[in-house]
Amino acid sequence: MRVLHVISGLDAGGAEHQLRLLLPRLPVDGEVVTLSHPGAVARALRAGGTRVHEVGMTSNRDVTVVPRLVRLIRGGGFDLVHTHLYRACVYGRVAARLAGVPAVATEHSLGDGVLEGRRTSAGVRALYLATERLGRMTIAVSAVVAARLAAWGVPARRITVIPNGIDPAEFRFDPHLRRTTRRRLGIRPDTPVIGAVGRLVPGKRFDLLIPALARAPGATLLLVGAGPAGTALEKLAARYGVADRFVVTGEVAEPHQLYCAMDLFASPSPQETFGLAVIEALASGLPAIYACCPALDGVSPGDRWRRIAGPEALSGALAAGLAAVRERAGARLPVPDVVGHYDIARLAGSVADLYRRVVSPVPEGRSS
Template sequence: MKVLHVITGLGVGGAEQQLRLLLRHLPARCEVVTLTHPGPVADGLRADGVPVVHLGMTGNRDLSALPRLTRLVRAGRYDLVHTHLYRACLYGRLAARLAGVRAVVATEHSLGETQTEGRPLTAGVRALYLAGERLGSTTVAVSPTVAARLRRWGVPASRIEVVPNGIDLARFRFDPVRRHRTRRRLGLPDDAFVVGGIGRLVPGKRFDVLVRALARLPGDCRLLLVGGGPDEHVLRREARRAGVADRVLLTGERPGLPDGSPGPDLPSLACAMDVLASPSPEEAFGLAAVEGLASGLPVLYAACPALEDLPPHTAPAARRVPCGDEEFGRALAEVRAAGPGPRTAPEAARHYCITRSAARLMDVYATALARQSLSPAPQGVSSA
């Protein structure tokens, strides 16, 4: 099976890193087209032996990208096209159909209640999304919560499949030696209580809540924020205002490891933490929280469908906290007072093993390919 993945960009982000990890476990010939920004994840994919093409799209309305993408799909003679993220889903679905590929799968990574990928869900955005969705075979939701949102939008339930994000459990296994070495490399004292946050530094992640919560904690507490983004200067300013600038460490975007492992060195950074905090009030999955659990960390979250969709006993060290600095400050103080527990991955983390997600996605592919000869081409779309 030959599959083309079309994604909006390949900078360091959750969907982008998830794609790279997934391709390491999919038993299919995969190639990737990025519409924009062939960043660190593109380099990592190439290091893995995955061909990556940069389409050079200049903006959302760069319509010249559509014929270029259509020609690329047609020339590649792909069995299936898989699209990721809003812009790539719009252009990729249409290009696939114009090129004659009828098996078209799209993963919905970032659909929240009020926004998607930081874009407000206006009536226009929703209408355009639904028009593009009709050109696909299947829409993959990364959680049952996202599947329910898609159904409320009007996407037929028969076209929706749930394939959750996955994690590499072995890579996130806690290692006390790695913890000590990582803390030493970062300049974090061995006896410090380290609050961790993982994600893009954008307003929707609400990492400002953790900065202000830190000001409510004793001086031995530190905040380690892993990720880059446009809000970095805002968070540094907030830390100075709160009087905790010397206790906040922002790592920025990190390239892959020398061994070619995907994305930032998240497992080592998670080992250095004592608790993972996710104050974002709106998530499609909550991958950072699951990664924290895989490292055996207690997890405090404002929203995490990945955990909310499972029974509470599968993640006993996870706790939902309202998105506020007072609430997070109090919850973090309680975790600190309780002291360290065993750093073992709970059932919830094991539930999201990447091999399970890859196997489920292959089932989706097989079904889409089986249906392609039965479904008529959408009216007005020609494969000529």
């Protein structure tokens, strides 16, 4: 089976990282086409041997990408199209239908009134639903996302939940990486480090970490990511007098070494569709403080993670977390069992099963 993955862009991000992990674990011949922004993940995919196409989409309304995608689908002899992220789902489903190839989609980013960090308008919702009908199935990365799709009007029979996943071995703590990464970033070996990972956009609420840092003398904030809010965050750090304890790495395709450099993980975002970075942090043996992580809903936290009820609880939670780090003398926590539940190898099998059902459906009246 040949599968073409269509994605809006390949900068470093949750959906992009998921695609990078999924491709080598699928028992199919896969290629990728990015509509625009071939960034760090595109380079990582190519380095791993995956063919990555670019169609150079110039704007959200650049409909010329549709015939280019149709030619690519037909010319490559693909059996299935798998789309990721809003623009790719809209244009990719249309192109797949015109090419006569079935399509599935993964919905990574549908929040409560927000899609990919932006408020959803009636027009965005209508276009999403109109093109959703051109595909066969939508994968929701969590039960929360599945419920939102259903509330939008996507029929339940066209939704399936397959969670995001990680490679637990990829995030295993390495003391050598901790030392070398801290040295490279100019962070002392004994400095307690609060870490956060994600695109620097207002919705992630990384701005809340800076006043909390001001109340945590001696600690450093390590922010892994890039985005339009970066300059504002740096100005805020200067205003609070913590610029010398605020480190921003920029875009990183594989953040393993940066998790190793941290002591405590924080995710202040009030809306997440899965909470991938929190699971990655737990896989590295870090304690985590978060505002939203559907992947951990209903799981008993023990001493490994803590959910905060609101921004006002963040500073106290970080202070308590840092105190616990000091008591353990920086020792890592055991990796919790929930991490294994999200092993990408197991979840890739579920995606492959879906591909087979879509490409070779069982006739009505017959059981598989």
